């Protein structure tokens with residue numbers, strides 16, 4: 223995991239002067255959002271007119287949701303990012319840890335939870351860290367391995383067994399008496 227170099231762009235928390243590139247990117251993002259919105263409106267209208275198509279679309283969404291669920295990542299595989307949006311609000315976003323920055327991860331434009339505007343571009347970002355610590359490697363440390371008994375411990379155990387043997391023999395003399403062990407059949 224450590225081989226990924228996480229990028230920063232600007233300092234999200236510092237005051238930020240929007241550049242011409244930022245304005246241009248934002249305009250493009252808004253145009254794309256508008257196109258997507260129109261497409262969705264058209265699809266919705268078609269679905270209202272055609273229940274079979276509506277059902278097919280519902281199925282497709284369900285399948286996609288199930289697929290997303292199967293790709294669900296562990297917390298230690300998720301990188302947290304502080305990002306500054308075009309509107310000026312600072313929010314936190316998440317991306318798979320293999321991406322070097324949130325834009326590369328596909329978070330090209332976002333909806334701002336502060337002002338509610340949609341299709342906002344990211345103008346600055348910095349990594350905050352993984353959602354969780356990676357689990358410890360699966361090899362068990364040597365201290366966890368069962369300890370080899372010492373000679374003294376073995377001797378004590380043998381003595382305890384012998385004592386137990388004597389006790390059992392005295393309780394059940396008919397079955398455990400010495401002569402029954404030596405009998406040859």
Ligand SMILES: [Zn+2]
Nearest residue numbers: 309311334337
């Ligand atoms: Zn905002």
